[in-house]
Amino acid sequence: MWAYVLRRTGAAAVTLAAASVIIFIFIHLIPGDPIAVLLGDQATPDQVDALRARLGLDEPLVLQYFYWVGSALQGDLGRSIFFDTPVTTVIAEGAETSLLLATITMIWVILIGIPVGVVAAMRQGTWVDQGLSGAAMLMASVPTFWVGLYLILIFAAGLGWFPSSGYPSVFEEGDVSNLRYLVLPSLALAAPNAALILRLTRASMLDVSKEDYVRTARAKGISPRRVTLRHILRNALLVVVSAFGFTFAALISEAVVTETVFALPGIGRTVVQSILRRDYPVIQGVILVIVSLYLVINLLVDISYRFLDPRVEFE
Amino acid sequence: MRHPIRVALGAATLALTAALAPGQTRAETLNYAIIGEPPSLDIQMGTATLATTIGQHVFETLYAFDSKTEPQPMLVESETISEDGRTIVMQLRQGVPFHNGQEMKAADVAASLVRWGEFGARGASMGFQSAEATGDYEVTLKLKEPNGAWKSFLAFPNGGPTIYPADLVTAAGGEPLKPENYIGTGPYRFVEWRPNRHVELEKFEDYAARTEPSDASAGAKEAVIETLRFIPVPDVGTRVSGIQAGDYDYAEYISGDLFGMLKDDPAMKPYISDAPIFGLMFMNSQEGYLAGNYEMRQAILAALNMTEALQVSVGDEELWDAQGSFFPEGSIWHTEAGIERYSEGDVEKAAQMAKDAGYDGTTLTLLVSTNYQQHFDQANVFKRQLADAGINLELNVTDWATLLKERGEPQSWDLFMTHHGPAPDPVLLTFMNDSYPGWWTSTEKTELAATLNESTDPAVREEAWAKIQQLVYEQIPAVKVGDVFSFDVGAPGLETAWDRAPAFPYFWGATK
Numbered sequence: 001m002w003a004y005v006l007r008r009t010g011a012a013a014v015t016l017a018a019a020s021v022i023i024f025i026f027i028h029l030i031p032g033d034p035i036a037v038l039l040g041d042q043a044t045p046d047q048v049d050a051l052r053a054r055l056g057l058d059e060p061l062v063l064q065y066f067y068w069v070g071s072a073l074q075g076d077l078g079r080s081i082f083f084d085t086p087v088t089t090v091i092a093e094g095a096e097t098s099l100l101l102a103t104i105t106m107i108w109v110i111l112i113g114i115p116v117g118v119v120a121a122m123r124q125g126t127w128v129d130q131g132l133s134g135a136a137m138l139m140a141s142v143p144t145f146w147v148g149l150y151l152i153l154i155f156a157a158g159l160g161w162f163p164s165s166g167y168p169s170v171f172e173e174g175d176v177s178n179l180r181y182l183v184l185p186s187l188a189l190a191a192p193n194a195a196l197i198l199r200l201t202r203a204s205m206l207d208v209s210k211e212d213y214v215r216t217a218r219a220k221g222i223s224p225r226r227v228t229l230r231h232i233l234r235n236a237l238l239v240v241v242s243a244f245g246f247t248f249a250a251l252i253s254e255a256v257v258t259e260t261v262f263a264l265p266g267i268g269r270t271v272v273q274s275i276l277r278r279d280y281p282v283i284q285g286v287i288l289v290i291v292s293l294y295l296v297i298n299l300l301v302d303i304s305y306r307f308l309d310p311r312v313e314f315e
Numbered sequence: 316m317r318h319p320i321r322v323a324l325g326a327a328t329l330a331l332t333a334a335l336a337p338g339q340t341r342a343e344t345l346n347y348a349i350i351g352e353p354p355s356l357d358i359q360m361g362t363a364t365l366a367t368t369i370g371q372h373v374f375e376t377l378y379a380f381d382s383k384t385e386p387q388p389m390l391v392e393s394e395t396i397s398e399d400g401r402t403i404v405m406q407l408r409q410g411v412p413f414h415n416g417q418e419m420k421a422a423d424v425a426a427s428l429v430r431w432g433e434f435g436a437r438g439a440s441m442g443f444q445s446a447e448a449t450g451d452y453e454v455t456l457k458l459k460e461p462n463g464a465w466k467s468f469l470a471f472p473n474g475g476p477t478i479y480p481a482d483l484v485t486a487a488g489g490e491p492l493k494p495e496n497y498i499g500t501g502p503y504r505f506v507e508w509r510p511n512r513h514v515e516l517e518k519f520e521d522y523a524a525r526t527e528p529s530d531a532s533a534g535a536k537e538a539v540i541e542t543l544r545f546i547p548v549p550d551v552g553t554r555v556s557g558i559q560a561g562d563y564d565y566a567e568y569i570s571g572d573l574f575g576m577l578k579d580d581p582a583m584k585p586y587i588s589d590a591p592i593f594g595l596m597f598m599n600s601q602e603g604y605l606a607g608n609y610e611m612r613q614a615i616l617a618a619l620n621m622t623e624a625l626q627v628s629v630g631d632e633e634l635w636d637a638q639g640s641f642f643p644e645g646s647i648w649h650t651e652a653g654i655e656r657y658s659e660g661d662v663e664k665a666a667q668m669a670k671d672a673g674y675d676g677t678t679l680t681l682l683v684s685t686n687y688q689q690h691f692d693q694a695n696v697f698k699r700q701l702a703d704a705g706i707n708l709e710l711n712v713t714d715w716a717t718l719l720k721e722r723g724e725p726q727s728w729d730l731f732m733t734h735h736g737p738a739p740d741p742v743l744l745t746f747m748n749d750s751y752p753g754w755w756t757s758t759e760k761t762e763l764a765a766t767l768n769e770s771t772d773p774a775v776r777e778e779a780w781a782k783i784q785q786l787v788y789e790q791i792p793a794v795k796v797g798d799v800f801s802f803d804v805g806a807p808g809l810e811t812a813w814d815r816a817p818a819f820p821y822f823w824g825a826t827k
Contacts, residue, residue: 030717031713031717031720031721032714032716032717032719032720033716033719033720034716036716036719036720036723037354037715037716037719038354038355038361038491039360039361039436040354040361040362040363040436040474043361043436044439044750045723045750047434047436047489050434050489051489051490054489054490080510082352082354083508083510084355084491084493084494085494085510089510090510093509093510093511093512094510094511145550149550149552149553149556152552152553152556152560153556156556156557156559156560156562157556157559157560160560160561163560163562164553164556164557164559164560164562165548165553165556165557165562166512166546166548166557166562167512168512260549260550261550261552261553262553263348263546263547263548263549263550263553263557264511265509265510265511265512266511269511269549270510270511273351273352273511276686276714276715276716277716278716
């Protein structure tokens with residue numbers, strides 16, 4: 001197994017290097033000028049040029065790339081042009097919110113998606129299945145911002161059960177009750193994702209239930225409940241688990257709409273704001289971290305197959 | 316598989332119980348929902364409204380505007396001006412501490428002014444020859460030319476000469492100060508800036524207030540609320556719900572279409588802005604079809620109906636005023652000169668004028684950004700109105716950062732959309748600056764601007780400005796769209812020192 005992990009890590013390093021070039025080129029292809037954004041409407045061209053030179057943004061792109069990669073290899077992703085703080089600090093600020101939000105959302109997704117998917121599969125074709133699948137379609141189709149705004153209107157502005165927006169750090173304030181800030185956003189974010197996992201679980205369960213060994217198990221007189229949970233669900237989960245990995249990565253990198261609606265200081269919003277401001281070091285840094293995250297999660301998902309299905313071998 | 320599920324269930328239960336536990340009470344904190352992340356709070360270096368709104372609590376200027384927009388002494392005690400108007404000797408107040416405990420002295424003021432004159436966003440227009448400390452509490456300013464607006468320049472915080480400790484400001488030079496060096500003399504001191512979370516200020520206990528009664532930004536400033544927290548909340552719906560939910564005490568820039576719904580809501584108090592912002596459509600005076608082509612520019616102006624543009628882009632009638640003067644009524648700078656040409660909306664006349672100007676059907680390019688919905692809506696209305704007059708306009712739609720770059724390239728546009736905040740003096744209007752994109756220069760402008768800039772007689776300056784406004788409607792460096800009053804909302808318990816929101820809302824004197 002370790003040889004496999006090593007080989008995959010090597011391949012990941014190559015992917016990362018290629019990604020770094022692509023990120024760099026594309027970001028610098030967008031027109032726009034971070035200095036003009038920073039200095040504002042009234043800055044004279046001389047002031048803009050002077051600050052650009054001081055920040056090293058007037059150097060040839062190739063040089064800028066090698067400076068960036070060189071420091072990135074030493075763990076230094078540069079300084080944000082806009083915030084004038086290290087990019088690693090900016091990412092760390094967003095990481096707590098994004099990781100916690102993704103984790104809580106995944107809990108909802110698993111708690112709702114899998115059991116409901118199992119029930120729908122077991123009752124295939126009945127009104128229960130129709131109702132649950134219909135609800136899932138609806139949840140997958142409604143835009144997150146709409147769900148988010150309604151959750152705020154009802155549970156924050158109306159009932160006052162949860163705060164409407166923002167997220168003060170749990171760790172810095174040492175206050176676990178700050179997690180209440182993430183309840184509504186995680187529900188909004190979970191809705192479409194739970195619906196997808198539900199449909200995936202249902203479809204996968206139905207596929208597996210047609211396998212010969214399921215028929216054999218039933219013929220042996222094993223209880224239907226045991227057949228469903230032990231024989232069907234366990235095998236059906238192989239497909240679902242691989243979806244988990246990417247769902248989790250996507251929850252971190254693509255939660256920008258939810259983060260915007262709930263004014264959460266997450267990574268998705270950081271990257272979109274940075275693109276609008278042309279804060280090159282932050283965009284590059286965040287995308288590099290997200291690419292790395294996808295590579296790691298991909299690897300972990302592949303390894304987890306081995307534990308879910310002993311027949312899988314590392315080659 | 317059972318074990319992880321149990322863990323997950325446990326975590327979810329924990330999250331839920333935690334969620335239902337009562338939150339900490341945050342007494343004495345004002346939470347202000349701002350529209351986005353502010354750029355550097357070193358407000359000498361930039362003109363972003365957000366940075367000024369926050370920064371004015373921390374930093375002070377030598378003079379400050381009262382409610383009549385007249386500059387009154389703030390950090391200075393008195394001044395004397397030489398006969399020729401070029402030498403100004405200012406006596407500073409004594410015993411004014413910076414947030415780091417040092418006393419503000421002449422050396423700090425001189426260093427701050429020198430840096431602002433060289434690198435400041437509006438520093439170049441002041442025309443400093445030198446700023447020197449000529450005593451512990453005496454600063455001598457020498458100007459290259461007499462400057463009729465010098466006191467307004469020293470009072471306007473937006474991109475203006477805020478006073479910092481000498482060592483910090485000299486070391487920073489042309490780069491914005493780093494947050495750890497946000498040291499001023501204001502009633503609030505800087506605590507922390509957390510990207511995407513908040514900027515936090517707290518009451519400065521040793522603040523040396525003036526003795527005159529508080530009057531807008533002038534006079535005594537008393538910090539009553541302990542902590543001010545500025546929180547970026549990009550979604551307008553969330554800013555409003557956050558007030559309803561009690562999470563925010565003040566939320567800015569609520570969209571005009573919500574005004575009708577919110578003005579009677581008992582859960583919040585609307586604050587219409589006291590300081591109109593106006594849209595400007597600049598014309599390229601340096602290159603392209605419109606450069607020097609005043610007849611064609613007048614044809615374009617004649618086709619535009621601003622009432623339509625404002626109805627579409629702003630909405631509720633209480634929030635806009637289709638008026639062509641660059642200063643609202645009540646301002647000493649308000650004049651009707653030239654405004655008979657404003658918002659004529661006469662397409663037939665415009666078509667005839669275009670024909671007389673020899674218009675050949677050339678397609679004109681209007682650069683516009685979608686980051687500001689009003690710019691985009693107004694541009695679309697103008698495109699339609701010009702098409703009716705047979706003038707072809709093509710929109711080049713970009714994001715704001717791209718627009719800022721492209722408008723600096725004279726060959727790539729004929730017109731661009733932007734907006735302008737309230738200015739205390741006409742010399743601060745963007746089109747008065749020869750190097751601002753659009754690059755409006757003409758002999759008439761240069762002559763009138765010289766009088767406006769150099770005269771120290773208010774009556775002479777007012778007359779010069781009236782002539783310039785007349786000229787603006789003849790040479791049309793930029794088309795004024797109309798006054799737009801943004802509106803903010805506050806929680807019912809918040810008591811501010813003002814009823815209509817100032818251009819940069821301030822919270823000294825506020826209670827909750």
